[in-house]
Structures are given as C-alpha cells and as structure tokens.
Amino acid sequence: xADDNDSADLLLLFKxxxxxxxxxxxxLLAQRERSVQELAAEVVLKEPTVSHHLAMLKRxxxxxxxxxxxxxxxxxxxxxxxxxxxxxxxxxxIAGLAPEAADDWQAKVLETFVDADGKLKSIxxxxxxxxxxxxxxxxxxxxxxxxxxxxxxxxxxxxxxDSATLRxxxxxxxxxxxxxxxxxxxxxxAWAAETGEPFxxx
Amino acid sequence: xADDNDSADLLLLFKxxxxxxxxxxxxLLAQRERSVQELAAEVVLKEPTVSHHLAMLKRxxxxxxxxxxxxxxxxxxxxxxxxxxxxxxxxxxIAGLAPEAADDWQAKVLETFVDADGKLKSIxxxxxxxxxxxxxxxxxxxxxxxxxxxxxxxxxxxxxxDSATLRxxxxxxxxxxxxxxxxxxxxxxAWAAETGEPFxxx
DNA sequence: TATCTAATTAGATATGCATCTAATGAGGTA
DNA sequence: TACCTCATTAGATGCATATCTAATTAGATA
Numbered sequence: 245x246a247d248d249n250d251s252a253d254l255l256l257l258f259k260x261x262x263x264x265x266x267x268x269x270x271x272l273l274a275q276r277e278r279s280v281q282e283l284a285a286e287v288v289l290k291e292p293t294v295s296h297h298l299a300m301l302k303r304x305x306x307x308x309x310x311x312x313x314x315x316x317x318x319x320x321x322x323x324x325x326x327x328x329x330x331x332x333x334x335x336x337x338i339a340g341l342a343p344e345a346a347d348d349w350q351a352k353v354l355e356t357f358v359d360a361d362g363k364l365k366s367i368x369x370x371x372x373x374x375x376x377x378x379x380x381x382x383x384x385x386x387x388x389x390x391x392x393x394x395x396x397x398x399x400x401x402x403x404x405x406d407s408a409t410l411r412x413x414x415x416x417x418x419x420x421x422x423x424x425x426x427x428x429x430x431x432x433x434a435w436a437a438e439t440g441e442p443f444x445x446x
Numbered sequence: 447x448a449d450d451n452d453s454a455d456l457l458l459l460f461k462x463x464x465x466x467x468x469x470x471x472x473x474l475l476a477q478r479e480r481s482v483q484e485l486a487a488e489v490v491l492k493e494p495t496v497s498h499h500l501a502m503l504k505r506x507x508x509x510x511x512x513x514x515x516x517x518x519x520x521x522x523x524x525x526x527x528x529x530x531x532x533x534x535x536x537x538x539x540i541a542g543l544a545p546e547a548a549d550d551w552q553a554k555v556l557e558t559f560v561d562a563d564g565k566l567k568s569i570x571x572x573x574x575x576x577x578x579x580x581x582x583x584x585x586x587x588x589x590x591x592x593x594x595x596x597x598x599x600x601x602x603x604x605x606x607x608d609s610a611t612l613r614x615x616x617x618x619x620x621x622x623x624x625x626x627x628x629x630x631x632x633x634x635x636a637w638a639a640e641t642g643e644p645f646x647x648x
Numbered sequence: 649t650a651t652c653t654a655a656t657t658a659g660a661t662a663t664g665c666a667t668c669t670a671a672t673g674a675g676g677t678a
Numbered sequence: 679t680a681c682c683t684c685a686t687t688a689g690a691t692g693c694a695t696a697t698c699t700a701a702t703t704a705g706a707t708a
Contacts, residue, residue, distance in 0.1 A: 265667095275544060315683090656702080667691085
C-alpha cells in the first residue's frame with residue numbers, strides 16, 4: 245500500500261513538529277520570511293542549532309528557502325500544514341496507520357523483486373524497498389547462529405550475484421553484526437521498526 | 447497566557463504523535479476498542495511498553511479508557527484529532543506559536559523541571575529558575591483563601607517530596623505569608639516583578 | 649484465604665536528538 | 679588576493695525517552 249509511505253511521512257511531520265524550538269520557529273516564519281541570524285536572535289539559540297532545525301523543517305516541507313547573496317531566507321510553506329490538517333480529519337486515515345498494512349506492502353515489494361525461483365531480480369534502489377528485500381533475506385539466517393563470511397556469501401549467492409553488497413547492507417541496516425569475519429543476526433527489534441528512513445540524508 | 451497553554455498543549459500532542467509505535471496503536475484503536483494485551487500482540491511490543499504509550503495518549507486526550515473487570519479497553523477519541531486538525535488550519539494559529547519573550551522562558555524552565563505527570567523533578571538551584579517554578583506552584587493555590595499548614599503540605603507533596611523547602615521558599619520569595627500556622631497567597635504584584643532579585647534564601 | 653489473570657509501576661539500559669563550540673564553505677567586496 | 683559576513687557541517691555532550699524485565703496492584707474466582 246502507498247499507505248505505508250504516507251504513514252512514514254506523517255511520522256516525520258509529527259517529529260518535526262514535536263519540539264518547542266521548532267514550533268517557535270514556525271510561529272515566527274508564519275508571520276514573515278526571516279533569515280537564520282534573525283531567527284537565532286528571536287528564539288535565543290545559536291545559529292547552528294537554528295540551522296539544524298530549519299533543515300529538518302525544510303526536509304518535511306514545512307518551510308521553504310530562498311537564497312539572496314549569502315543570506316538564506318526561510319518562510320512558512322502554508323500548504324504543508326493545511327494538507328496535514330486535511331489528512332487528519334478522516335477517521336479512516338487514522339485507521340490506516342495500523343501496522344498490519346506494512347506486511348502487505350512488503351509482500352508486494354517481494355513479488356516485484358523476487359522471481360518464481362526465489363532469485364532476486366535486482367537490488368531495489370529505494371531505501372524502503374531495499375529494506376523490505378533485506379528483511380526477507382536476513383530471515384533466512386538462523387538467529388543466534390554465527391556464520392563465517394564464506395557461508396554468508398554462499399547463501400546470498402543463491403539469491404543474487406552481488407553478495408558483497410548484500411552483506412554490506414545487512415550491516416548498514418543493522419540486521420546483522422560482524423566481528424573478525426564472522427556474522428550473526430541482530431534481533432529484529434533492532435531494525436524492524438525502521439521501515440527504512442534514512443536517519444539523516446548524508 | 448491562554449496562548450501559552452495552547453501552545454504547550456499542542457506541543458504535547460505532537461510529541462504524543464511523534465512515535466511510530468503510538469501511531470500504530472492509534473491506527474488500531476481507530477478501527478475498534480481494544481485491550482492492552484491485544485494491542486501488545488498486534489504491535490509486537492511488551493505490555494508494559496504499550497501501557498506506557500497508552501498512558502501518554504490518554505494524557506493528551508487522544509484515547510479514552512473504559513474498565514471492565516480487570517480488562518482495560520482503550521478507544522480512539524476522534525474529537526481530539528479533528529480538533530487538532532482545526533487548530534492547524536489557520537495561519538494565524540501557527541503565527542501564535544512564536545515565542546513571547548519572558549513567558550516563553552518560564553515555559554521552558556517548567557518543561558525542564560516538571561515532568562509529564564506534573565511532578566517537580568527537582569527544585570532548581572538557580573535563583574531565577576527557582577522563582578519560575580515557585581510562581582507556577584503558588585498559582586495553584588486560590589488567592590484570598592487561607593490554608594492550614596497541613597493542607598499546604600498535602601498540595602505540595604503532589605508535586606515534590608520536599609514540601610518543607612517549598613513552603614519556606616514561598617515565604618522567602620514573598621509569594622505567600624504565614625501567621626500562626628496558616629498560609630495565604632500574596633498578590634502577584636508583590637513578587638511578579640522580581641524575576642529573581644536577590645532576596646536571600648534561608 | 650490462596651490463586652489466577654490483566655494491567656500498571658519501578659528500575660535499568662540504550663538510543664535519539666537538541667544544543668553547543670569549532671571548523672569549513674560560499675558569496676561579496678576592496 | 680585577502681578579508682568579511684552569513685550559513686552550514688563536524689564532532690562532542692547531556693538529557694529525554696522507548697523499551698525491556700521484575701515487582702506490584704487490582705479484580706475475579708475457587
């Protein structure tokens with residue numbers, strides 16, 4: 245379901261709004277366009293801190309940015325908030341936040357990327373879909389057992405030629421840990437919650 | 447002043463919504479009433495964790511609770527969300543989130559020293575912050591009413607274990623007066639101006 | 649009374665994130 | 679080129695909080 249995307253977005257929006265400093269900044273920006281310095285003075289925070297908050301607000305579309313020389317002018321993006329309001333007004337929309345939806349979505353991704361023989365057709369480029377595929381793959385290893393790199397490779401090669409990338413991604417997504425050439429599964433609690441958002445964009 | 451409350455409420459609402467597990471729970475509760483066990487199974491969390499989340503959702507009015515024997519049935523409180531949606535739809539409402547100098551500072555102090563249940567985590571050491579906290583506390587007593595020491599203690603104990611210190615500070619900051627074991631509030635004009643002038647403790 | 653079940657509270661751990669200082673980048677001007 | 683200003687990035691620190699296990703409360707039942 246595209247529902248899943250929606251709910252991830254929604255979560256990020258709420259996270260962006262769940263901080264007093266950022267609400268203050270939004271308040272100021274709702275009045276008029278402002279520069280970083282100006283904002284820092286008004287909310288009594290250092291510029292890097294304000295910059296950090298603005299980056300987050302911008303990432304979720306709550307504010308817009310206009311450059312003028314080396315001054316950056318930020319402004320409220322009013323549609324973002326009214327859109328949010330709209331999304332909240334239906335009870336069904338809220339019901340759509342229930343977790344079961346995720347499994348559905350994952351099944352769909354797997355249908356797309358895995359062929360009838362169980363071979364991975366390609367490694368998804370999108371972070372979320374890659375997560376879904378990796379989750380499926382990692383569950384084919386026993387929890388609590390330790391695998392030498394050679395064996396990890398062997399198992400992965402049964403699914404896709406690029407075992408090196410897959411191994412690396414296991415680590416990156418915290419689905420596996422590695423120590424001196426030996427791999428083991430991490431508990432799903434460590435990664436199952438992250439439906440695949442980047443922590444920061446790097 | 448009412449603004450201040452509003453924005454504090456709003457912040458708590460967003461904080462409650464800014465967590466994937468709680469969004470999942472809300473989704474399930476939007477479908478129908480559910481017990482803690484049931485929810486724990488569906489979101490794959492332990493019961494105490496779910497209990498913790500539900501307490502927060504309830505505190506901000508997003509869910510309601512009904513007891514039946516020792517089963518607790520939680521349900522979505524749909525008005526809470528539509529109300530939120532309404533509050534977001536006006537640009538002026540957002541502009542109202544802008545900080546208001548002193549008030550905002552006091553709000554920030556309170557956020558730091560008062561936990562979500564309204565308990566005072568500790569008595570600030572800095573004079574100014576202690577002033578802010580005491581001002582908040584003393585406003586919970588009616589003006590013009592007289593309180594025997596026992597009742598002052600009882601009320602303070604709801605906020606912090608060291609009621610004796612708090613009582614003494616009320617006197618020191620001229621927020622209350624005492625005569626033969628009976629206490630009463632002094633008018634704010636007597637102390638509201640001193641955002642923490644030297645008065646001498648002890 | 650003792651016991652069973654459902655839920656909450658207490659206490660511990662670990663991760664996320666707000667904030668700061670210092671360093672770097674990027675545009676403008678003399 | 680050198681310098682100035684505004685902003686962002688890097689890295690460190692400390693607090694808030696999501697989650698778990700263990701202990702406790704509360705209702706129901708035998």
